[in-house]
Amino acid sequence: MLLTLAMLAAAATGVTPAPAPPGLHYAFSIYVTLAAPIEQGTVDGRRKRFVPITGGTVHGPKLDATVLPGGGDWQTIGADGLTIVDTRYTLKASDGTVIDIVNPGVRFASPEITARMARREPVGPETYYFRTAPRFSVAAGPHDWLRKAVFVGRGIRNPDNVQIDVFAVD
Numbered sequence: 001m002l003l004t005l006a007m008l009a010a011a012a013t014g015v016t017p018a019p020a021p022p023g024l025h026y027a028f029s030i031y032v033t034l035a036a037p038i039e040q041g042t043v044d045g046r047r048k049r050f051v052p053i054t055g056g057t058v059h060g061p062k063l064d065a066t067v068l069p070g071g072g073d074w075q076t077i078g079a080d081g082l083t084i085v086d087t088r089y090t091l092k093a094s095d096g097t098v099i100d101i102v103n104p105g106v107r108f109a110s111p112e113i114t115a116r117m118a119r120r121e122p123v124g125p126e127t128y129y130f131r132t133a134p135r136f137s138v139a140a141g142p143h144d145w146l147r148k149a150v151f152v153g154r155g156i157r158n159p160d161n162v163q164i165d166v167f168a169v170d
Helices: 005-013 111-118 144-148
Strands: 024-034 038-043 046-059 065-067 072-077 082-093 098-109 128-132 135-137 151-157 161-169
Touching (some): 024 065, 098 111, 098 151
Antiparallel strands (some): 038 046, 046 072, 072 082
């Protein structure tokens, strides 16, 4: 058995080095158009609302599709600037394949940035944190690769849509 220098150093110090993180590969971007939010009020100390999804598009090296109307984003918003999102909607790929997506995530912004987003004002994506973990359900066929990988999304809140850049985890 061969020991590398890193393994020998770890054995000598009793500290195990961190493994290399998995890589990410850009798959596609989802552009979701939204209707006005439907406010539910404060529940368990957090503001709750539903944001209907009216449509959109998907473009990228791995997928081209249309976002079908009828989905939505169930949000809970805390005074601390943390928004928990639970988004569910359906895509129709350019070949006609129907793909369901469940996309939970978090967005964190200062109260000022959150208020600007609520007013649909433009804010730069560097002013907040918005990440998701999309999961896909699709029949066997040309798009079943979506079921066989883990994905992460980087969200960008634009005044008239939400953009999710989707990356496959190696």
